[in-house]
Amino acid sequence: MRLSEANIGRLPDNVGVPGYERSGARHAVHFGIGAFHRAHQAAFTDACNRDGGPTWTITGVSMRSATVAEQLNPQDGLYTLTIRSGDGTDTRVMGSVAQVLVAGPDRETIVERIASPDCHLVTFTVTEKGYCRAPDGSLDLALASDGFYPIVSDALSRRRDAGLPGLSLLSCDNLSGNGKQLGRLMREWIDAKSPDLRNWFDSECTTPDSMVDRIVPAPSPDDLDELEQRIGLRDEGAIFTEGFTQWVIEDDFAGPRPAWEDAGVQLVGDVAPYETAKLRMLNGAHSLLAYAGQDHGHTYVHQAIADPQLRTLVRRLMLEEAAPTIDAGEDQDLAAYAEQLVTRFENPALNHRLDQIAMDGSQKIGQRWLEVLAEQQNGGASICEAILTGIAHWLHHVSAKARPVDDPQADALQRVCAETSGPELVEAVFGTHALIQSPWRPSDAETDFILARLRDLG
Incomplete structure (x- = not known):
């Protein structure tokens, strides 16, 4: 009934x-x-x-x-x-x-x-x-x-x-x-x-x-x-x-x-501080868990955040990489927000699937990751290892070597991954005339870091 x-x-x-x-x-x-x-x-x-x-x-x-x-x-x-x-x-x-x-x-x-x-x-x-x-x-x-x-x-x-x-x-x-x-x-x-x-x-x-x-x-x-x-x-x-x-x-x-x-x-009067924190901290961490978590053999968010290696990466992404790029409002405590997010990710009753979060990554990572990388790069900071690790896992994901890809640019991304390698691959995806439009252009050190992680993933 x-x-x-x-x-x-x-x-x-x-x-x-x-x-x-x-x-x-x-x-x-x-x-x-x-x-x-x-x-x-x-x-x-x-x-x-x-x-x-x-x-x-x-x-x-x-x-x-x-x-x-x-x-x-x-x-x-x-x-x-x-x-x-x-x-x-x-x-x-x-x-x-x-x-x-x-x-x-x-x-x-x-x-x-x-x-x-x-x-x-x-x-x-x-x-x-x-x-x-x-x-x-x-x-x-x-x-x-x-x-x-x-x-x-x-x-x-x-x-x-x-x-x-x-x-x-x-x-x-x-x-x-x-x-x-x-x-x-x-x-x-x-x-x-x-x-x-x-x-x-x-x-x-x-x-x-x-x-x-x-x-x-x-x-x-x-x-x-x-x-x-x-x-x-x-x-x-x-x-x-x-x-x-x-x-x-x-x-x-x-x-x-x-x-x-x-x-x-x-x-x-201004949504920007709340929006930026959510996109770069919550959504950025979710994308990292989605791609890296599946490569680690996990299915759900609560499993991925319980993985000590991924938990460390998520905290680094939120507190050391994303938070410094956010102009927080008067009532925003970004450190407390990060701890709240980890607690929410740990909820075992939700069964939030990583493959659900992984969909349409080409439309999402610009705001979640690449804007952070651009601001950190412009500020002269050292490379953002957590986000760059996420990018390596995302490239591994869209290459279709591991699992089906649900993304509006899936065919183009898979073709680029099949036809290029090394620095040319990173340039083809993130360069001046690339598939992903963003203010970030990978430095040689960042490119080397991504490629090293990709080699680790096979």
């Missing part, structure tokens, strides 16, 4: 339920309704709804697959969120998602939903590659034509023509200056495809920066089976996560929004 509005009364008393009216609510549309959104932005919105303020609901949009729609729509958008720790589990039903649409077959409905007077927000967790950037950071118009840009642009045009106000477009992805990047890329699309919309967009819409943080592993079939045994209903959209969650947003909205601050969201 599936979780649904009709069956919610069958749940045990220890499973929290929404308890608020979900119809007639203010509305947001979210592109990329994967596990992270359901554990993070949708959970914060559900918490606001429970507090008794104006109710908000979310229409989720999947860009490619109908999987999430097939999970949630038969359940009236309901799903459970389970927090796991060494002390046990805590499960409650989330009610903030109203419906899930799929961009292809449901395109017109999505445009209508965004163009509706009830819609005030459009939010995004489409991953780094979903922004359709060319290697130089500009918008790849060919790729973007199959993404969210034409849908959002068409909906904004309808709002303008109907005399409705603009929207807040809120990126929740791991991009440096994610709101600024979203605004710049949207303007590139508008200038190319709907130039008459540009002045209205500039005056009516905002694209705040944000930083998001919560570790959300992909659920396994065993997770779903265990939950069903425990709560008595089948939830195909169940999410399992850690207790920690953080959301920092630039306070720059075009109109109404949920009272997220009442649920613990930080509204600030």
Whole structure:
């Protein structure tokens, strides 16, 4: 029996339920309704709804697959969120998602939903590659034509023509200056495809920066089976996560929004210090554990961080390499943050898979590692052994010698790894006209270090 509005009364008393009216609510549309959104932005919105303020609901949009729609729509958008720790589990039903649409077959409905007077927000967790950037950071118009840009642009045009106000477009992805990047890329699309919309967009819409943080592993079939045994209903959209969650947003909205601050969201004037710390310390350490951990024979994050050699590398990356490049805010203690991250990585109940983190590395390592290397190099520091070790493991990974590679540049990277070696390989991947665009150019010493580690990996 599936979780649904009709069956919610069958749940045990220890499973929290929404308890608020979900119809007639203010509305947001979210592109990329994967596990992270359901554990993070949708959970914060559900918490606001429970507090008794104006109710908000979310229409989720999947860009490619109908999987999430097939999970949630038969359940009236309901799903459970389970927090796991060494002390046990805590499960409650989330009610903030109203419906899930799929961009292809449901395109017109999505445009209508965004163009509706009830819609005030459009939010995004489409991953780094979903922004359709060319290697130089500009918008790849060919790729973007199959993404969210034409849908959002068409909906904004309808709002303008109907005399409705603009929207807040809120990126929740791991991009440096994610709101600024979203605004710049949207303007590139508008200038190319709907130039008459540009002045209205500039005056009516905002694209705040944000930083998001919560570790959300992909659920396994065993997770779903265990939950069903425990709560008595089948939830195909169940999410399992850690207790920690953080959301920092630039306070720059075009109109109404949920009272997220009442649920613990930080509204600030400048997101940059929080964002940089998260990208370079948490995400940088995660990538190191993903590539090196798999080469060490580990499957999960908690196994990799328990490996003494990898634990030492992670601490070095966070404290000696990344932290000195971060201009911390007044309330940020980076040393304490590093210790908090190690504790979170150690959580044995999450089973956060390393191969999940390893996906799309070519889109991630620029912000997580290469910007740190550039700043350290420019400052005259000695070579960053932890990050360079991570790069060696990443090159070993993308060479496809060890395991399948899930990356938008997989074919090009594998070809370079097969056709070049030695310093030419490092130059081909990170040089002036290379596959990975970054401000960092490897020195001879750094190149030698990477190649020595690669030789150790075979």
